[in-house]
Amino acid sequence: MVQHWSISQVREVVNEHEDAWLIHYDPIDGDLRDAFVAYVPKEALEWRAAEFGLTTVDEALEVQLYLPLLAPGQAAGTLDMLNPSAMPVEQAHAHVTELLATCKKQHGVIQQPASNVRTGRADPLTVIRERTRIDVVRTTAMRLEIDRALLAREGQQEDN
Numbered sequence: 001m002v003q004h005w006s007i008s009q010v011r012e013v014v015n016e017h018e019d020a021w022l023i024h025y026d027p028i029d030g031d032l033r034d035a036f037v038a039y040v041p042k043e044a045l046e047w048r049a050a051e052f053g054l055t056t057v058d059e060a061l062e063v064q065l066y067l068p069l070l071a072p073g074q075a076a077g078t079l080d081m082l083n084p085s086a087m088p089v090e091q092a093h094a095h096v097t098e099l100l101a102t103c104k105k106q107h108g109v110i111q112q113p114a115s116n117v118r119t120g121r122a123d124p125l126t127v128i129r130e131r132t133r134i135d136v137v138r139t140t141a142m143r144l145e146i147d148r149a150l151l152a153r154e155g156q157q158e159d160n
Contacts, residue, residue, distance in 0.1 A: 002104070002105070002106065002107060002108060002109060003029065003030055003034075003069075003107065003108040004027070004028040004029050004108070004109055004110075004111055005025050005026065005027060005028060005069070005108055005109070005111065006025075006026050006028050006110070006111050007023060007024065007025060007026075007065070007110060007124050007125055008024045008025075008026045008035075008124065009022075009023075009024040009124050010022070010024070010125060010127055010128060011024075012127070013039075018041070019041065019043075020039055020040055020041045020042055021040045021042065021128060022037050022038070022039060023037065023038045023040055023065070024037050025038065025068065028111060036068070038065075038067075038068050040064055044064055045060040045061060045132050045134070046060070046134060046135065046138055046139055046142065047142060048063045049134045050139040050142035050143040051084035051085070051089075051092055051142075051146065052084055052089070052092050052093045052096045053089040053090065053092065053093040053143075054093070054134070055134065056134065057128075057129055057132045057133070057134055058129070060132075061125065061129065061132075062100070065125075066100050066103055066108075066110065069103055069108035069110070070082065070099060070103055070107075072107060072108075073102075073103060073106065073107045078106065078107075079102060079107070080095070080099060082095070082096060082099060084096070084146070085150060086150065086153075087150070088147075088150075089143060089147075112125070
């Protein structure tokens with residue numbers, strides 16, 4: 001059964017020890033006791049962009065939002081584990097695209113709220129979209145580090 005989720009709230013946590021988002025997931029067609037909050041460091045979206053070759057905030061945000069929904073399927077063995085540092089970026093991009101599509105068909109889907117002028121309720125994810133920027137130089141450096149580690153592991157395997 002596919003579970004339907006909504007993002008009901010996004011809260012920002014900023015202090016001397018952390019800079020993150022708290023993203024509240026509510027089940028649309030289930031028990032409210034299943035609701036949960038995901039802690040997402042702000043730099044996570046740039047890491048998702050680097051890991052999977054993504055170029056926009058919306059692409060990185062979609063991957064980040066679905067990570068908690070992948071976990072039950074991965075634990076049950078019905079979804080592959082996601083390990084972008086173990087493959088080239090093109091393969092990682094194809095893998096995450098396939099996993100998200102499978103997750104949406106078999107496990108869980110997030111219904112994105114549109115801003116509603118009549119009720120005055122805005123999309124809670126707007127704050128993340130407005131305050132996040134994917135820096136191509138920084139994500140390229142991150143991906144180079146991922147690729148360096150991948151090549152080092154491959155070299156170690158060849159030595160064994």
